[in-house]
Every structure is written in C-alpha cells, then in structure tokens.
Amino acid sequence: MDNLYVIKAGSSTLYSGSGFFREVMEISRAGGKVLVICGGAEAIEREYRHQEIDVAYLPLANGDRVRYCSPEHMDVILKAYRERIGNLINLAAQTLDFSAYYQVAGDNQLVTGKLGKPLKITEGGRSRIVRDSLYGGFNDAKTAVLRALLESYDIVFLSPPIWESHARQYINIDADMLAAHLAVALNANHLRFVTGTAGILRDINDSASTLHDVYADDELAVSGRMKQKVRACQLALQQGVCDIAINGPHSLSATATWFWRGTGVSEPMRLLNMMVNISSISGDESVLANFLSQRLAGSGIDAQIDPAGNLVLSKGNGPNTLLMLGHLDTVPGLWRSDAGEDFVSGRGSVDAKGCLANFIDVLRQVEVPPHARLLVVGATEEEVSSSKGAYYVRDNYPANAVIIGEPSGVMHVAIGYYGLLKIKVTARKGMEHTAARDAKTSIEHVYEAAGALRAVMNDFDSNNISNIIGITHRHALSYEESQLVINFRVSPEARPGYIEPLLALSGNGITVEIERSTPGYKSSRTNPLYRALNQAFSRVLTDTPPRPVVKKGTCDMNTLATSWRNVPFIAYGPGDSALDHTDKEVNYTEDVLLSRRILQETVVNWMRLNGGEK
Known part of the structure; x- marks a missing residue:
C-alpha cells in the first residue's frame, strides 16, 4: 500500500479545535491512506473527573511517571476511549463529510500485545513492586484487516488499549509506541506525532527554540511525555521505512522536528539525505515539496508550490532564463534508506533526487547577474504517464535553455532521449x-x-x-x-x-x-548551453570533454521539446542510471560533489555567454 500516513494525535489535539481533522481529511482527499492513532490522556482525565475518581500515577524508579492502570480502572479507560474519543471522531466525520472507522485497537484482537513486567516504583524514598498494572508492549497486528479498512474508509482511527491473548484481557500501551509499531508493520510512508509544542524544544520555556533535525547517532536530553515520542521515533528509524517528524502545536503543518537516518553524513550531502528519507512516490510529492519550500524560503531564494504541486525556486529577474528541471517523485517500492560519509542510498537517491539536490545547491551558491534568471523546478508525476508537472512547466515557465535533472553519470551528458x-x-x-x-x-x-x-x-x-x-x-x-x-x-x-x-x-x-505519444528528441551540440558545459568540463577536469549519449528511456526533456523549438536541452546529474527503479539505488559523495562543481561552472558559463561575454 503506497502513500500511507500513520499519524499519532493526542486527545488534547483532538479537543483543541486546531483544524487537525481537516488536515487529515485533506490528505485523504489528495489520495493518501490515513491511519490516526489517538492518545487519550485528556479524555481519560475528563472521564475520571466525570466519575469522581482520582487519577493514579506511579512514580518509576528512573524518574518517569506512568498512569496506574489497575483492573478496576480498565473499564473507565475503555469508556473514555470508546465514548469520548469516539464521539469526537463521529462529530468531525459528520461535520467535514468524510467516512471514518474507529475502534479500540484491542477489539477483535486487531492489535495484540504482551503484558509488561511488574513495575518497580519509588514512594517516599522507599521502593516497592506493583504487579497489577495492566500495561504492556506491542506483539502483532492483523495487517491484512487494517489494509482492508484503509481501502474502505477515508480515515481509520485506532486507540489503545490492545489485547493480551494469554491473559485474555485488555492492556494499556503508549499511543506513540503503538503508532511507531503499526507504521513499521504496515510499511508506512509517513509517520507523524502531533503534539502540543513546536516539535522538540531546546528550551521548554521558549516556544521558538525548536530543534529542527535529529540524526540517528544524536543523543537527546528530553523529559516528560516527549521521552516516549523520541523512543517511538527511534524505533521507526531503526525498523521502518517511513519519514518521521514530531509536529506542533496541534497541527501537521506547524513546526516540526525531523528524524533522519544516516550517520556521519557530511554537510554538503545532508540535503540529499533528507530528500531520500522523505517518501515521494508519484502522486504523493507534497510532503517533500513543502519541506523543501519551507527550508529554502528566506535564503535569497523565492520558493513557491504551483498549482501542479511543483516546487518552484528562483533567483534573479533578468530576461534570460536558465531552467533546471528535476523531479520530486519516485517509483513505488521503499526500503530503509541509509547514509554515511561517502554515500546516500534509498529510493530516489539516483533517480533523481541527487540531481535535484545539486540544482538546489547551485541555486544557493550562484550569484545571478541582472540580465539572467535561474529557475529550479522539482516536478511532480515524472515517473508516471501523466507527466503532470512537466506539462505545467511547458505551458507556464518559458526558458532560454534547459538542464534536465536525470542521472547521466559524472562523465556523460544526455543530449537526447527515446x-x-x-x-x-x-x-x-x-x-x-x-x-x-x-x-x-x-x-x-x-x-x-x-x-x-x-x-x-x-x-x-x-x-x-x-x-x-x-x-x-x-x-x-x-x-x-x-x-x-x-x-x-x-x-x-x-x-x-x-x-x-x-x-x-x-x-x-x-x-x-493511443494512450500516450511522446516523440523521441535529440538536442544539438552547437549551442551556448553545450558550449558552457564543455568549458566547465575543461576547467574542472582539465580538458576532459563530456561524453554525449542518447538514452533509451523517456524524461521531461521529451515533454518540453514537443513545444519548445530552438531551445537547447541537456540532461546531467550524478548516479548510475542502471540503478534507476531498482532496490540498489546509491549515490556516492565523490560523484555528487564533482558533478555539482561541473554543474555550477556550467551555469556560470551560460550566464556569462548569454550576457554578451566570450
């Protein structure tokens, strides 16, 4: 199942009126499959107050505090979820007109767990063992049933508790950990934890102190309920294939702390690693587009998302436009991405996020003269027949020359495609x-x-x-x-x-x-763009010329060339195209950075040649 979002939201978010339900509805209507895991802290506290029962917490020996879930109180917790959370979901579904399915995860043994060990607690300086608190961890889920529900309803909602088969009773489970385990079991594309703060804060008293990026080898000092969210993120990093973020306050579109796979990744390769971490299968590119737009805005680059969902980045306002056209999307089939000092691997690392990352870096670095404009577009749906993004580019972003972002390898340049x-x-x-x-x-x-x-x-x-x-x-x-x-x-x-x-x-x-007819195309080598590339090779690689090739695949070059007459095209980028669409995609740091130098020199040369200089 592609384009699956697993989203954990606490009951404080569900009660907040923040627009969370509208956000998940919009994901569903855009084609995403949505599984929401509902926390229950506020709903449970409201139910306890309604029944005039004190909420009991257990102070653990490690300093954490957990809710005491005795057998007598399990019925109260179940009622809080089934009635209070269930009523919130039903009201939202009726108001916003989406189909919803909700159940406690343990009902019908949909999700099963294993009872936890007795708890060692510390009270008044003395330790004792609590044996009757019904809590535990994830064991298994009926994933075929969950997938059928996700195909049948706009949004599926689950909540703790889960079922313990041996003890034949419900047991409580942390909702963050439940979300992470289900994201792993279902091979989800995206995992989100919506919380009441702006992600993880460096200073809990400063709402603007968000820690934006956490890497696999980072050590974090967090406290309170954020501890479980971090543990859940780390579990998904190690076992899942999804991209992972903690968002808030109470919104998916708010500030986020992102968790990234890879260790020892060099600074010039970090953007590519992030892009590969974020799933962007054709039709589900919006997460990556919005991430890049937010990260790049305000850095001297104009960043927009156009009506086709394309990421559009530009610098300069001159009449001579050089378009660097990459694509955001990948073919389906995710596996756990990885990165180190000398490589980035994962779906899209070759086809063609390495190329787009280079385009973005060059846009950041290059000074654009008054007579020029540098335009970078990350197009949608390049990997499917619709070519939605490229057709929008063709009809709305005229350019004087075009560099297509496809893996040619460092030493080759594609001047045509079948x-x-x-x-x-x-x-x-x-x-x-x-x-x-x-x-x-x-x-x-x-x-x-x-x-x-x-x-x-x-x-x-x-x-x-x-x-x-x-x-x-x-x-x-x-x-x-x-x-x-x-x-x-x-x-x-x-x-x-x-x-x-x-x-x-x-x-x-x-x-x-005829379902699609896109003709083959071959560009001339006697134009200013190819000359700019030739000069770049001579300077960077000491008089080594590029090796022109015509590729037997099809790309956005073909789509634009059907209408753009007398516009020179080349396709250039790092990576071995023989790895396209395979489960062995990997791009090497040396190749990415060398091709980036050649690309930057090509762009500078083209702007010089089109400014009347020799």
Whole structure:
C-alpha cells in the first residue's frame, strides 16, 4: 500500500479545535491512506473527573511517571476511549463529510500485545513492586484487516488499549509506541506525532527554540511525555521505512522536528539525505515539496508550490532564463534508506533526487547577474504517464535553455532521449467452444495485433524497443474480451507519420487506442548551453570533454521539446542510471560533489555567454 500516513494525535489535539481533522481529511482527499492513532490522556482525565475518581500515577524508579492502570480502572479507560474519543471522531466525520472507522485497537484482537513486567516504583524514598498494572508492549497486528479498512474508509482511527491473548484481557500501551509499531508493520510512508509544542524544544520555556533535525547517532536530553515520542521515533528509524517528524502545536503543518537516518553524513550531502528519507512516490510529492519550500524560503531564494504541486525556486529577474528541471517523485517500492560519509542510498537517491539536490545547491551558491534568471523546478508525476508537472512547466515557465535533472553519470551528458508510445489493444469476440475449427480466443487476437503494431513501428523506426507491459482477460454472458498494453520506445530518428497506420489496424473486433505519444528528441551540440558545459568540463577536469549519449528511456526533456523549438536541452546529474527503479539505488559523495562543481561552472558559463561575454 503506497502513500500511507500513520499519524499519532493526542486527545488534547483532538479537543483543541486546531483544524487537525481537516488536515487529515485533506490528505485523504489528495489520495493518501490515513491511519490516526489517538492518545487519550485528556479524555481519560475528563472521564475520571466525570466519575469522581482520582487519577493514579506511579512514580518509576528512573524518574518517569506512568498512569496506574489497575483492573478496576480498565473499564473507565475503555469508556473514555470508546465514548469520548469516539464521539469526537463521529462529530468531525459528520461535520467535514468524510467516512471514518474507529475502534479500540484491542477489539477483535486487531492489535495484540504482551503484558509488561511488574513495575518497580519509588514512594517516599522507599521502593516497592506493583504487579497489577495492566500495561504492556506491542506483539502483532492483523495487517491484512487494517489494509482492508484503509481501502474502505477515508480515515481509520485506532486507540489503545490492545489485547493480551494469554491473559485474555485488555492492556494499556503508549499511543506513540503503538503508532511507531503499526507504521513499521504496515510499511508506512509517513509517520507523524502531533503534539502540543513546536516539535522538540531546546528550551521548554521558549516556544521558538525548536530543534529542527535529529540524526540517528544524536543523543537527546528530553523529559516528560516527549521521552516516549523520541523512543517511538527511534524505533521507526531503526525498523521502518517511513519519514518521521514530531509536529506542533496541534497541527501537521506547524513546526516540526525531523528524524533522519544516516550517520556521519557530511554537510554538503545532508540535503540529499533528507530528500531520500522523505517518501515521494508519484502522486504523493507534497510532503517533500513543502519541506523543501519551507527550508529554502528566506535564503535569497523565492520558493513557491504551483498549482501542479511543483516546487518552484528562483533567483534573479533578468530576461534570460536558465531552467533546471528535476523531479520530486519516485517509483513505488521503499526500503530503509541509509547514509554515511561517502554515500546516500534509498529510493530516489539516483533517480533523481541527487540531481535535484545539486540544482538546489547551485541555486544557493550562484550569484545571478541582472540580465539572467535561474529557475529550479522539482516536478511532480515524472515517473508516471501523466507527466503532470512537466506539462505545467511547458505551458507556464518559458526558458532560454534547459538542464534536465536525470542521472547521466559524472562523465556523460544526455543530449537526447527515446520517446514513449503507449498503445492499448482490445479484442472482443462472441463466445464459442475452443474445440471449434479455427477457433481463436481474444487473447490470441490481441497478441496477433501486437505483432502487427510491431511490424508498422519497425518500418518507421528500426531502432525502436517494444515491451508488452500488461494483459487482462474477462468473460461476459455472450462474449469474451482481452486487453493488451504495449510500450514502444521511439528513437529520435523515427520517421514521422506512424500514428495513422497504427490506428488503421482497428477493425474486425480489434480496437487500437493511443494512450500516450511522446516523440523521441535529440538536442544539438552547437549551442551556448553545450558550449558552457564543455568549458566547465575543461576547467574542472582539465580538458576532459563530456561524453554525449542518447538514452533509451523517456524524461521531461521529451515533454518540453514537443513545444519548445530552438531551445537547447541537456540532461546531467550524478548516479548510475542502471540503478534507476531498482532496490540498489546509491549515490556516492565523490560523484555528487564533482558533478555539482561541473554543474555550477556550467551555469556560470551560460550566464556569462548569454550576457554578451566570450
């Protein structure tokens, strides 16, 4: 399940009227799957007051304090969750018009745990053992049931307690730890802890003293309830694949303390490591876009999020615009990212967050002269057929030259890409017995049609590459139908005019539909942008020229080049493109920083050449 958000919110946040419910509703409506883990401190205290019962706490030997959960009080705690938290959720769902599912996590043994050991407490300077407090830790969850609920409802809400199977009773669990364990079990993309402060504060008396970044090897001195949040974050860092933050006060969009994987990461590589830590699968790029926009705003860079969800960064106001176009999104399939002194690994480290991180660093460093404008765009949905971000760029951000952020390797530059032609073939025929003479199924018909499509394309483009990427089949009462999807990678040398002969293959129960047609493209090497790159190589690598290549994939260069005539394009960035879309993506510090130097020199050269200088 992609784009899953696990969000822990205390009952003080649920009661606060801060707009939290609207925030999670908006995540759901944007396509995210949302699991909210509800804490209950305030709701439980209200229920205790309502029943005129004193809340009992146990002072632990280590200085912490925990709620005493005796068997007699478990019914009070369950009532606080089921009625008070449940009523808050029902009211929000009715008011904001979203579908919600709520239950105590232990109901129907959805989440099970293990009873904790007897507690050693200290009272009046004396120690004693408490054996009847019903608390414990996470053991297991019915993840298939949880995924089904997440597919069926806009937002799923759970709360402690959980179920102890051996003791056959409910046990309490810290809601922060429950959220972390479920994020790990479900391979969540995002884990958030919404609290009453602006993240972790360096000084609890100063609301503006937020600690913005915590790394895996940092030692933190925190107290009170924040201790459990930090423990939960550390658990998710070590065992999960999600990005992790503590947000507040009482809002997901408020100030955050972020937790980052990796140890010994050098300062020039930290932004890339952060970007790789943040999940941004196609359609779920907003977390990364907003993070970068907030981090870069006010540093001499104009930072915006446009209507397509693109991150748009700019410096300078001159008439000559150099666009550096990267993309925010990645293909699905996360694994736990890692980083050290000489590498960053994880989904997107090569394709293509290394390139975008370099664009951002160069934008920070370069002084833009009055005649120039430097524009960096992190586009959305590059990895899917929609190319939503690139089409918006094409129609709204004209430029005089374009550097595309795709992994070419330090020594190579891509001057062209194959195009993408995506075709759907449908065959429908009446039902007949397969033993009939000359009987053919619709499956055979779509395969024959695929062969005919290949013959046409081979005539127009002998260098094309084709792959069948999907086939489906279904039976109805009086007919059977098959659909086949085939991709053609179309070389820049393809003769024009192939669309009409392909569509002409429709007929006799066969329908041919073009789902995407982006032609191949190859840029010239006799333009100021390529000259600027050549000069950069000569200066940085001592007269070593770049090695131009035409790549067989398709990227946003193709999308822009269909409309932008006489605009020079190159694609340049660190990383081995053979690792694209694999579970072995890794970018090395030496390559990232060397390509960054070459990129910065290229940008400076281009602005000089376009200012009339030689």
